[in-house]
Amino acid sequence: MSRGRGRELGTLAAPAGALSALHINCDVVEKPDRYSIIADAPGMSGDDIQVELQDGTLKVSGEKSRQHEEGKQGHKVWRQERSFQKFQRCFSLPEDANPDAINAKLEHGVLTVEVPKLTQTTKAEPKRIKITQGGSK
Numbered sequence: 001m002s003r004g005r006g007r008e009l010g011t012l013a014a015p016a017g018a019l020s021a022l023h024i025n026c027d028v029v030e031k032p033d034r035y036s037i038i039a040d041a042p043g044m045s046g047d048d049i050q051v052e053l054q055d056g057t058l059k060v061s062g063e064k065s066r067q068h069e070e071g072k073q074g075h076k077v078w079r080q081e082r083s084f085q086k087f088q089r090c091f092s093l094p095e096d097a098n099p100d101a102i103n104a105k106l107e108h109g110v111l112t113v114e115v116p117k118l119t120q121t122t123k124a125e126p127k128r129i130k131i132t133q134g135g136s137k
Contacts, residue, residue, distance in 0.1 A: 024060070024087050035115040037091060042109035051104045051113055053093075058102070060113065061088040 026039045039060060041049060049062035063086045093099065093115065101116040 024089060026089055034117055037113040039111040041106060041111045046106050049111060053099055053102060056093050058091045058093055
């Protein structure tokens with residue numbers, strides 16, 4: 001997957017077969033030195049969420065497990081409205097994202113993924129490739 005010059009951090013559609021019923025709400029904010037993805041994850045722990053990077057795509061996924069009350073000694077569920085399902089959100093990284101410095105934290109039910117931007121000194125400069133003649137090595 002090629003990352004286009006000047007492309008903004010954007011949301012990608014989930015791959016076929018990976019669509020989820022639970023949709024986490026996300027904000028994507030560009031700051032002078034980084035991009036921030038802020039997602040609501042109430043009631044979830046760090047063990048419930050995975051953040052992965054592959055081929056310029058950042059994937060935030062997880063599963064909120066159900067706590068079963070039915071069947072416990074003396075418990076009868078009268079109504080169960082809370083959903084407990086899998087979710088997945090994918091974001092394409094822009095060219096100036098530094099994939100080696102991405103970090104994530106979960107605090108008070110809010111997941112924040114920080115994607116630092118490459119600085120001018122860390123951006124790849126054009127490289128001239130030496131052309132060798134036929135039989136020389």
